[in-house]
Amino acid sequence: MTIFYLCYFFILGLxxxxxxxxxxxxxPRRQLFAENRSYCPHCRRSLQWFELIPVLSYLLQKGHxxxxxxxxxPLYPVTELGTGLLFAVCFWHxxxxxxxxxxxLLISMLAIILVSDLRYMEIPDRVLLLFLPLFLAGRIISPLDPWWTPIIGGIAGVLQLAAIIIASRGGMGAGDMKLFGVLGIVLGWKKVLLAFFISTVYGAVxxxxxLASKRIERKKPVPFGPFIVLGSLTVYFFGDKLFNWYLTSFF
Ligand SMILES: [Zn+2]
Incomplete structure (x- = not known):
């Protein structure tokens, strides 16, 4: 039966x-409901149902x-496959x-933010505003210990990024700051601080x-959102293990 549910969540995620x-x-372009059908961004032709099958259409059409x-x-199939796999992992976990x-909910929000930030270098407020009350409700039905840690987490997430923005004079954006506020509610204060640290490590590496493999240029700004996605997922799934490892290794 577990296999059935794993497949179910995988396909739901796709x-x-x-x-x-x-x-x-x-x-970000305020056109969510402007066009009902998906279309090719190059020739603007509406896509048929068989061109919209997650991952499979991309593979069959060899990315064209x-x-x-x-x-x-390739961002399309990567987001689809990533969401599918992570949904299955969530059920497994x-x-x-x-x-x-x-x-x-966390996977869903991060998937949308990944796409927006890679495409437009923007973390849309409207996405954060949609998920904020959902996470607050989520932390009522699935509370952290102690119960107030999501509240402190939200504040810690915002303050930490505000400090970085002031210190680095715009190295990070207001969108990153608001995102960390929302992540603080999901992760609690300790893990949101760790998530920021791990995101910067991912970002640097x-x-x-x-840069070394010349896939990006030095002058071009790099969106930080994808690293926040990786960092917060790492901490969400492995945060307790990381804290235990740190405490047993260094104290
Ligand atoms: Zn086309």
């Missing part, structure tokens, strides 16, 4: 991941539009506990690698 792609692409042969961004709901 389908929702496809939807998150659309939300992440359209919300069937009509104009324009290149389709939590089963049908209330925390499963918080976990699925991956940016250096991309």
């Amino acid at each position: 389908i929702l991941g496809s939807f998150f792609n659309v939300v992440g692409m359209r919300v 539009c069937r009509h104009c042969r324009g290149r389709i961004s 939590f089963g049908f506990q209330p925390e499963l709901l918080v976990a699925l 991956i940016t250096l690698f991309l």
Whole structure:
């Protein structure tokens, strides 16, 4: 039966991941409901149902539009597959506990933010405002210990980024700060501080690698959102293990 549910959450994640792609692409341009059908960004032709199957359509069409042969961004299948796999991991990790709901919401928000930030260098306020009350409700049905740690977490997340923004004179944006406020509610204060630290480590390592392999240019700004996504997921799933490892190794 577990296999059945794992498949169920995987497929649910694939389908929702496809939807998150659309939300992440359209919300910053305020056109979420302007066009009902998905279309090719190159030739603007509406896509048929068989061109919208998550991951599979991309693979069958070898990453190109069937009509104009324009290149389709690998971001689409990566978001779909990532959401599918992570949804399955969430079920594997939590089963049908209330925390499963918080976990699925977290993956959903991060998927949308990943798309928006990579595409437009923007973390949309409207996405954060949608998820904020959902996470607050989630922390009532699946509380952290002690119960107030999400509140302190939200404040800590915002203050930490505010300090960095002032110190670095705009190295990070207000969008990053608001995102950490929301993440603080999900993670609690200790883990949100750790999530920021790990995000910067990912950011430094991956940016250096991309610069060294000449995949990005030195002058071009790099969106920080993808590193926040990686950092907060790492801490959400492995935060307790990381704290234990740190405490037993150094004290
Ligand atoms: Zn096309």
